[in-house]
Amino acid sequence: MSEQNVASPSLGKTRVVYDDVSVKNFMWASIGWGLIAVLVGLLAALQLSFWQLNFGLPWLTFGRIRPLHTNAAIFALVGNMIFAGVYYSTQRLCKVRTASDFLTKIHFWGWQLIILGAAITLPLGITQSKEYAELEWFLDLLVVLVWVAFAINFFWTLAIRNEKQLYVALWFYIATILTIALLYIVNNLALPIFWNKSYGLFAGTQDALTQWWYGHNAVAFFLTTPILGIMYYFLPKAANRPVYSYRLSIVHFWALIFIYIWAGPHHLLYTALPDWAQSLGMLFSLMLWAPSWGGMLNGLLTLRGAWDKVRTDPVLKFFVAGVTFYGMSTFEGPLLSIKSVSALGHYTDWIIGHVHAGALGWNGFMAAGMFYWLVPKLFKTEMYSKKLADAHFWVGTLGILFYVVSMWVSGVSSGLMWRAMTPEGTLLYPDWV
Secondary structure (H helix, E strand, C coil): CEEEEEEECCCEEEEEEECCHHHHHHHHHHHHHHHHHHHHHHHHHHHCCCHHHHCCCHHHCHHHHHHHHHHHHHHHHHHHHHHHHHHHHHHHHHCCCCCCHHHHHHHHHHHHHHHHHHHHHCCCCCCCCCCCCCCCHHHHHHHHHHHHHHHHHHHHHHHCCCCCCCCHHHHHHHHHHHHHHHHHHHHCCEEEEECCEEEECCCHHHHHHHHHHHHHHHHHHCCCHHHHHHHHHHHHHHHCCCCCCHHHHHHHHHHHHHHHCCCHHHHHCCCCCCHHHHHHHHHHHHHCHHHHHHHHHHHHHCCCCCHHHHCCCHHHHHHHHHHHHHHHHHHHHHHHHCHHHHHHHCCCHHHHHHHHHHHHHHHHHHHHHHHHHHHHHHHCCCCCCHHHHHHHHHHHHHHHHHHHHHHHHHHHHHHHHHHCECCCCCECCCCCC
């Protein structure tokens, strides 16, 4: 537990004892589930070359462990990291303890139960077969209940805060909580027919559009906006510098949340979706370059006058690299939404490289930086070994770069081979897989 004397509008000076137990719980859960997520991902990757690694077991086949890997990485590793950062920073920014310890416990244990449910049902083939929304209806209901508990606890904490000003990080958290609720409920509207099977309310093109309205914005409002809130809190703290431009952070927030939610149709280029909707999705995606890079530059320029610390502080190394990966990923995403570029890159390894640059470089490095900063604070100790943290950083950075560059080369090569034609007008590589 951490304590702080704060000025209360009604009580004068009062001592606040923050709930750091929940922060520790979410942090350890993120690390534990994260190890499982990357190991399952490694197994899935190896199966692409050595299919025998499914050991003849249906629940270990690629089609079943691949969604297990993505759900574990997104909702277990990054999700728990987000909640750790939100609970830690919200209490300090509001200068008040989280409103309800009971709701916090419901949130923590409920979220772990959801992840465990996914770990059991997905290998068994119990799935809705929707990207990032594979969980069946009974787990969807649990997600909604847990998210409502989280939302009530968060907004209740805001209501009883001792700090009048709402710092921009809290704005990003608010956008995350409200938008994810809307996205998740609408996309998962379904009619259950058995305990383990349901049919969605939408069909055909409408189902595809609703799914990628959700799918793209799961990236936007689960993997981006809360991490940006964490960036705006923890990066200035680690650098001991004020954010470069608070005005830019406000512009970043409003521009990002308005534009991001309309970009989903770029996942459906050259499909049955009306061409005007495809073009609109591409247009909004290109508009994302401005707020995304504005946020990246705001983060990096916060280090003005403190760049010498980056050489010696592994926390800042992770944050700087993470924010840079954010900038690179948000440049590449709109680029891939251009119809002519999508025609080359879609269905190739380029897309896989793009996703992992964001998930590992942006989300993963921000998680590592936050954890390396948090642990000494939470346990009132020093970092065990800066050399090990530096080794972690360089191995991770080089690994991600080798991964992403190889996927770029592979993706562009296969895209060019798929469209290669003979002088007679037939495919030059008809048997290319």
